[in-house]
Amino acid sequence: MSLNSVLKSTTIADKILLALLILVSLSGIVFVKELLPEAKRVMIEVNGHPVYILPKDKDRTVSVEGPEGVTVIEIKDQRVRVTESPCHNKLCIRQGWIESGAIVCIPNRVVVTISNHEDESNKIVDAITG
Amino acid sequence: MQLQDKYRIALLSAYALALHGFESLFPTPVPWLRLGLANIITLTALVLYGIRVAITVTLIRVILSSLFTGTFLGPAFILSLGGGVTSTLAMGIVLSITPRLFSIIGLSLIGALFHNIAQLILAYLLFIQRIEAILLISPIIIFLGSVTGTVNGIVSDLLIKNLKKGDKKIQNVNK
Numbered sequence: 001m002s003l004n005s006v007l008k009s010t011t012i013a014d015k016i017l018l019a020l021l022i023l024v025s026l027s028g029i030v031f032v033k034e035l036l037p038e039a040k041r042v043m044i045e046v047n048g049h050p051v052y053i054l055p056k057d058k059d060r061t062v063s064v065e066g067p068e069g070v071t072v073i074e075i076k077d078q079r080v081r082v083t084e085s086p087c088h089n090k091l092c093i094r095q096g097w098i099e100s101g102a103i104v105c106i107p108n109r110v111v112v113t114i115s116n117h118e119d120e121s122n123k124i125v126d127a128i129t130g
Numbered sequence: 131m132q133l134q135d136k137y138r139i140a141l142l143s144a145y146a147l148a149l150h151g152f153e154s155l156f157p158t159p160v161p162w163l164r165l166g167l168a169n170i171i172t173l174t175a176l177v178l179y180g181i182r183v184a185i186t187v188t189l190i191r192v193i194l195s196s197l198f199t200g201t202f203l204g205p206a207f208i209l210s211l212g213g214g215v216t217s218t219l220a221m222g223i224v225l226s227i228t229p230r231l232f233s234i235i236g237l238s239l240i241g242a243l244f245h246n247i248a249q250l251i252l253a254y255l256l257f258i259q260r261i262e263a264i265l266l267i268s269p270i271i272i273f274l275g276s277v278t279g280t281v282n283g284i285v286s287d288l289l290i291k292n293l294k295k296g297d298k299k300i301q302n303v304n305k
Contacts, residue, residue, distance in 0.1 A: 014236035028269025
């Protein structure tokens with residue numbers, strides 16, 4: 001009983017079905033992302049509490065008050081950066097524009113994250129299908 | 131139901147449960163990816179002994195495994211039940227309508243596809259009312275399901291051929 005005998009017993013319908021499934025799912029993986037509007041949001045937290053949740057595709061500049069002073073955050077062209085910060089080393093400003101991920105300013109306790117709501121609901125799927 | 135059928139159902143359910151337990155211990159690259167090894171047993175039961183045995187084995191496997199892991203009547207149980215029953219029914223219907231069109235591998239693919247479709251629909255209706263999330267994850271799940279479905283189909287095919295050979299041997303001995 002070898003793999004050959006298994007392959008011989010496959011029908012044309014099998015091959016068409018497999019090819020169709022692979023084709024449809026692969027093109028699905030590529031195209032669904034393009035079709036869906038990007039639901040990404042920029043969340044700005046100070047001291048662990050969310051202060052702003054802003055859409056990523058709207059250009060805007062906001063300033064938040066942290067323990068050290070005022071941090072200014074700019075959203076432009078789907079990107080985010082910190083333009084002003086009262087901290088010493090200015091790491092958050094030097095990080096520049098980000099398209100995803102996070103900027104963290106520890107001295108002023110400001111965390112800017114670009115989050116995706118889809119990610120959260122995916123986690124729910126993970127937990128229940130387990 | 132004959133006594134022989136009961137023995138078969140008990141044996142097949144035990145195998146299905148063991149595989150189901152084994153695959154939950156088996157590490158996979160993505161947490162929700164399951165290999166669907168229990169489908170090997172469902173498919174074997176379906177091809178060798180018919181849809182009634184296959185459905186019974188599936189129900190026993192789903193209910194007992196959820197009792198063992200403590201998820202009975204929970205969300206994972208509902209998804210598991212919906213997926214299992216739908217895929218068994220789909221394979222059974224295809225096999226009874228066109229017995230020669232698909233081989234075991236084709237049937238396994240159909241089973242995997244309907245298992246995933248049923249789970250996605252159930253997850254959408256009951257747990258995540260976000261169509262974007264489902265649409266985003268569907269092609270990935272169906273792709274992975276096709277890969278594991280093919281592998282399971284090959285294993286089932288080998289198993290069924292070997293079991294048929296064994297049956298013939300036993301019959302010859304009895305003569």
